[in-house]
Amino acid sequence: MSSEERVGRLLEVSGVVQGVGFRPFVWRLADRHGVSGRVRNLSGIVEIVAEGSSETLDRFTADLAHEAPPRARVEEVRWRPRDAAGLDGFAVDESGDDLPGERLVPPDVATCPACLRELLDPDDRRFGHAFVNCTDCGPRYTIIGSLPYDRARTSMGAFELCPDCAAEYSDPSDRRFHAEPVACPACGPGLWLADRAGHRSRSDPIEAAVARLCTGGIVAVKGLGGFHLACDATDEAAVAKLRRRKGRPEKPLAVMVESVERARDLAGLSPAEEEALASWRAPVVLVRDLGKLAPNVAPGHRRTGLMLPSTPLHHLLLRGVAGPLVMTSGNRTDEPLCTGNDEAMERLSGIADAFLLHDRDVVARVDDSVVRVALERPVVMRRARGYVPEPVTLPLEARRAVLAVGAELNATFCLAGGDRAWLSPHVGTLGSEEDLAAYAETLDRYRDLLGIEPEVVAHDLHPDFLSTRFARETGLPTTAVQHHHAHVAAVMAEHGLSGPVIGLAFDGFGLGDDGEAWGGEFLLARWDRAERLGHLRRVRQPGGDAAVRDPTRMAIAHAADAGVLEQALGLLAPRRRKPGAVDEVEVVLGQIASGLGSPMTSSAGRLFDAVAALAGVCRSATYDGQPAILLEQVAESSATFEYGFEIDQEDGRIVVDTRPTIQAVVRDLVKGRAPGEVAGRFHRTLTAAVLAMVRLIGVQTGVRTVVLAGGVFDNDLLLSDVAARLRSFDFQVHAPHEVPVGDGGLSLGQALVAAARDGEG
Ligand code: ZN
Ligand code: ZN
Ligand code: FE
Numbered sequence: 224m225s226s227e228e229r230v231g232r233l234l235e236v237s238g239v240v241q242g243v244g245f246r247p248f249v250w251r252l253a254d255r256h257g258v259s260g261r262v263r264n265l266s267g268i269v270e271i272v273a274e275g276s277s278e279t280l281d282r283f284t285a286d287l288a289h290e291a292p293p294r295a296r297v298e299e300v301r302w303r304p305r306d307a308a309g310l311d312g313f314a315v316d317e318s319g320d321d322l323p324g325e326r327l328v329p330p331d332v333a334t335c336p337a338c339l340r341e342l343l344d345p346d347d348r349r350f351g352h353a354f355v356n357c358t359d360c361g362p363r364y365t366i367i368g369s370l371p372y373d374r375a376r377t378s379m380g381a382f383e384l385c386p387d388c389a390a391e392y393s394d395p396s397d398r399r400f401h402a403e404p405v406a407c408p409a410c411g412p413g414l415w416l417a418d419r420a421g422h423r424s425r426s427d428p429i430e431a432a433v434a435r436l437c438t439g440g441i442v443a444v445k446g447l448g449g450f451h452l453a454c455d456a457t458d459e460a461a462v463a464k465l466r467r468r469k470g471r472p473e474k475p476l477a478v479m480v481e482s483v484e485r486a487r488d489l490a491g492l493s494p495a496e497e498e499a500l501a502s503w504r505a506p507v508v509l510v511r512d513l514g515k516l517a518p519n520v521a522p523g524h525r526r527t528g529l530m531l532p533s534t535p536l537h538h539l540l541l542r543g544v545a546g547p548l549v550m551t552s553g554n555r556t557d558e559p560l561c562t563g564n565d566e567a568m569e570r571l572s573g574i575a576d577a578f579l580l581h582d583r584d585v586v587a588r589v590d591d592s593v594v595r596v597a598l599e600r601p602v603v604m605r606r607a608r609g610y611v612p613e614p615v616t617l618p619l620e621a622r623r624a625v626l627a628v629g630a631e632l633n634a635t636f637c638l639a640g641g642d643r644a645w646l647s648p649h650v651g652t653l654g655s656e657e658d659l660a661a662y663a664e665t666l667d668r669y670r671d672l673l674g675i676e677p678e679v680v681a682h683d684l685h686p687d688f689l690s691t692r693f694a695r696e697t698g699l700p701t702t703a704v705q706h707h708h709a710h711v712a713a714v715m716a717e718h719g720l721s722g723p724v725i726g727l728a729f730d731g732f733g734l735g736d737d738g739e740a741w742g743g744e745f746l747l748a749r750w751d752r753a754e755r756l757g758h759l760r761r762v763r764q765p766g767g768d769a770a771v772r773d774p775t776r777m778a779i780a781h782a783a784d785a786g787v788l789e790q791a792l793g794l795l796a797p798r799r800r801k802p803g804a805v806d807e808v809e810v811v812l813g814q815i816a817s818g819l820g821s822p823m824t825s826s827a828g829r830l831f832d833a834v835a836a837l838a839g840v841c842r843s844a845t846y847d848g849q850p851a852i853l854l855e856q857v858a859e860s861s862a863t864f865e866y867g868f869e870i871d872q873e874d875g876r877i878v879v880d881t882r883p884t885i886q887a888v889v890r891d892l893v894k895g896r897a898p899g900e901v902a903g904r905f906h907r908t909l910t911a912a913v914l915a916m917v918r919l920i921g922v923q924t925g926v927r928t929v930v931l932a933g934g935v936f937d938n939d940l941l942l943s944d945v946a947a948r949l950r951s952f953d954f955q956v957h958a959p960h961e962v963p964v965g966d967g968g969l970s971l972g973q974a975l976v977a978a979a980r981d982g983e984g
Contacts, residue, residue: 227276231260231305234271236287238298239613242329242372242403244358245269246315248292250395253313256283263316264371274307292359294332294503315395328364328372328612328672331447331589333505333533335360337398342535343542348387353429353536354411354583358402360503362534364612365448365587366404369671374403378584385410412583414536416442419572432579433543441465443553443567443575447534448589448608448648449560450553450567452574453479457546459517465549466519468574470556474846475521477507477528477591479550481541486529489515489547495596504609505533506592508601516547523841523853528593533608536581552590559651559661562588587668588661589648597939598946602960604937605967606635607648612672614643615961615971618719619750622981626666626677626697627973628690630706630733630966632847634658636666636690637970640675644716644974649967652847653689663693681977683709683969685734702980704973706733707744708753710932713972714964715750718930718957722749725756725917725926725954727945730933730965731771731828731848740764742826742933743879745916747924750979756920757877758825760784765814765821774832774850775842779811781833785885790893794837827909827935830881834888834905838898848934854902855938862903868912870919877919879912903940910944917949931958932972934965 236245241264249262249271256279260272271287273280288297334342338355341347349355356362366377374380384392388407391399399405406412416424416431424431432442436453439461444451452469454461456478466472480486483501490510492500499508507528512521521527530550532538541548553571554560561567562585568578593605603610617639625639634653638645647669650662670676680701682694694701704712710733711726726748728741735741736755743759762777762784770776775795782791792808814821828851835841835850840857844850867883884905891901917929929949936942936958946956962968 227278229274229307229309230277230280231272231274231307232280232284232302233305234273234284234287234300234302236269236271236297236300237267239294239296239329240269241267242363243294244292244402245295247358247395247398247400248290248295249287250313250315250400252283252286252290254396256286258283259310259313261310261314261316272305272310274310294329294359313395315401328367328370330504330609330611330613331363331365331533332360332503333531333609334535334538335503338535339538342538349407351429351539352406352408352411353414353534353539353581354404354406355535356402356404356406357399359398361402361404362447365585365589365608366583367672368586372403377403378586379404379406382406382410382412382583412581414579414581417568417578417580419568419576421568428579429539429543432540432577435577436540436544436548439464440576441468441574442577442579443571444536444540444550444579445564445567445581445585446537447585448587449562449585450571451550452553452571453540453548453550455544455546456516456520456549459519462517462519462549465551465574469551471551472845473522473849475524475528476549476551477530477593478516478520478547479530479532479537479541480547481538481545482531485547486510486531489513490527490529493596495599495601499594499596499601500529500531504592505531506594506609509593509595509604520549523856525856526595530591536579540579550591557652557654559658560588560590588665595939597942598958600960602958602964604963604965605633605649606646606963611648612645612669614645615717616719617642617644617716617975617978618721619975619978619982621978623678624675625679625681625974625977625981626699627681627970627977628683628694629970629973630683630685630690631688633963633965633967634662634690635967635970636662636669637974638669638673638675638677639974639978640673644971645669645673646962646968646971659689659693679977679981681973683734683973684736702977704976705736705753706969707741707746707933708748709969709972709976711746711748711753711930711972712750712975713962713968714930714932714957714959715748716971716975717959717961720928720930720957723924723926724748724928724930725920725924726753726930726932727913727917728933729827729935731826732824740822740824740826742824742828743830744825745877745920747920747926748930750975755876756923757879757916759827759830759879760881761823761825763815763818763821764824764826764829765811767820767822770829770832772844774836774844776811777829777833778836779808780815781830781881781885782837782889783812783815785882785889787886787889790889791837794839794889794892795842827933831935833885834902837888837892838901840898840902848937851935851938855906855940857899858902858906858940859899860903860940862900862907864904864907865911866904866908868908870915877916879916884908906940906944909941910948913945914948914952917954918952921954927953928955928957931956932964936964
């Protein structure tokens with residue numbers, strides 16, 4: 224062996240390689256292979272100087288990619304020869320400076336198995352310590368103030384390492400080598416339980432919190448990216464109290480369980496669902512409920528959102544309670560998530576009975592992510608903790624940096640530079656100045672962290688969205704992107720589609736090019752533009768937004784349009800005719816006739832509203848999309864019968880005439896057919912209509928690639944049926960997986976459109 228010539232290499236590893244334990248991994252690998260040299264972070268990459276025999280270096284180079292730590296994502300390992308300098312040993316150098324736009328900040332990582340073992344081991348010095356972490360796990364995005372990523376620039380900078388932790392931190396062979404948030408009971412953050420008045424309990428904070436939870440109390444728990452509100456998920460009265468105090472009457476609540484084994488007791492899990500639950504991202508996963516939780520956790524739903532503990536603190540709580548806990552966002556309904564101790568004490572004092580607090584600051588507000596498994600893969604429904612700020616790679620190179628501001632519901636923004644786009648975490652609905660402030664704060668943080676200064680701003684066509692106003696107030700050049708074009712473009716961005724594609728955008732509402740309300744659209748879409756080839760039949764949306772909260776209004780509008788008003792009113796009657804009250808039906812019919820404040824809409828979401836109200840599944844909505852969601856929940860997936868529909872021409876566009884469908888729905892319901900069967904048939908009908916439209920457009924345009932977009936496609940029955948039937952006719956079908964299909968993913972599409980339009984310069 225000694226006869227082999229010693230050579231040198233300069234290697235560059237790109238991808239997600241910083242803040243994921245990559246340098247210690249390289250050190251251990253070099254140690255194992257007997258390679259000498261050094262490693263350092265540089266401009267978003269990891270640079271390695273390696274010396275050894277060329278055979279050894281070949282193995283070392285190959286293992287760099289193959290054995291990378293679990294959270295790293297190696298995109299490329301490049302190397303070139305370099306003269307051997309006779310280096311001794313292997314050194315880990317401090318971070319170099321990052322170039323703007325090349326920075327990759329790691330997301331937060333759920334507690335790893337090794338740290339969990341220590342947490343639960345009475346002989347370990349970190350036994351029961353709520354802040355255990357290592358190079359493979361722990362807080363990242365939520366504690367990083369600025370880059371490069373090292374302890375002083377995180378909210379752990381305030382805690383001086385004890386000698387034991389310092390030794391681990393500086394030992395390249397230790398699994399906590401350069402774990403920036405490393406902590407132990409001697410030097411880490413402190414934990415305490417406070418009552419509403421701020422008085423600290425003297426007993427063990429976990430035990431005290433567990434006692435409150437086990438006796439029906441509501442505890443506000445400070446987590447990674449903000450507060451949760453927790454209560455016993457099997458205690459109907461506790462859940463009811465939480466709902467009442469939070470002002471959240473019906474929207475499903477997420478539930479945290481101790482382990483995958485416990486999750487199996489509560490839900491029917493597929494292997495893909497178990498994998499999603501146990502992943503280091505630790506999202507909320509929508510799974511089939513077995514009915515063992517309090518019924519008011521997810522009323523009317525067949526599915527419940529479960530998640531596993533994402534921090535040691537959560538592990539300790541769940542073990543103490545030994546049962547599932549409701550863990551819902553710590554905010555008052557329609558307000559941003561609380562992050563600070565004082566802020567939480569003030570704003571949540573009317574909701575929580577006690578507060579489990581600690582003194583590590585939450586630098587970045589981030590909610591839990593929500594996924595479900597559809598078409599055999601995890602689909603991200605809300606992209607936040609564990610996902611942000613990972614970038615999406617764009618199919619083009621942005622000439623100038625782009626800010627895309629999103630829409631109004633489920634708002635996110637997106638920053639794009641070069642061929643990368645960073646979607647913000649879910650911010651919530653932009654309805655107030657307070658929401659806008661939280662949004663602007665997250666944007667400032669993204670700009671700082673990523674080093675991207677936007678030069679072009681993309682916004683929705685809607686002039687009244689706060690996001691649109693925000694875009695205008697930047698003073699930068701703006702471009703308006705039609706809502707449904709942006710939906711389709713988001714999927715094109717994720718899948719790298721160059722277009723043209725047939726884009727189906729089904730949602731509740733987006734302003735169209737013609738100033739009308741759109742939402743059941745068939746577009747021929749390219750990156751920079753889209754053409755409306757077809758849509759669902761337009762009807763009045765009586766009272767505009769009032770119809771969103773009161774789906775009976777859409778039932779009346781669709782029934783009147785289809786000529787079955789009398790029969791429909793018979794179905795709706797028990798709820799509509801209040802003695803002595805103003806005749807609401809007359810009011811709605813007046814709005815339909817006059818059109819006053821009642822735009823024409825082609826919305827698929829509003830069509831679902833109408834059918835849900837007629838079927839008696841949902842006659843008043845307390846959360847976004849509720850009628851459509853409940854209609855899917857009751858739908859018999861075994862239904863095979865399809866109602867009629869027709870395809871018409873209107874101003875050169877093709878239109879699905881839904882009147883025969885509505886007539887048949889009403890006829891079936893009047894005959895007493897079960898709502899579940901009618902809902903199933905309605906889903907089949909919509910699929911058939913989509914198939915007919917797409918086949919027609921396919922013939923007209925020669926395009927065979929179809930994109931499914933818009934919040935209505937959070938409906939699995941519709942999504943899987945539409946995808947399967949289109950594929951059986953040899954269409955290529957793309958739906959989003961990495962970004963939300965609804966408005967939460969919209970800003971990514973806006974960014975792609977803006978970058979494409981800006982490309983010609
Ligand atoms: Zn760990
Ligand atoms: Zn320590
Ligand atoms: Fe939308």
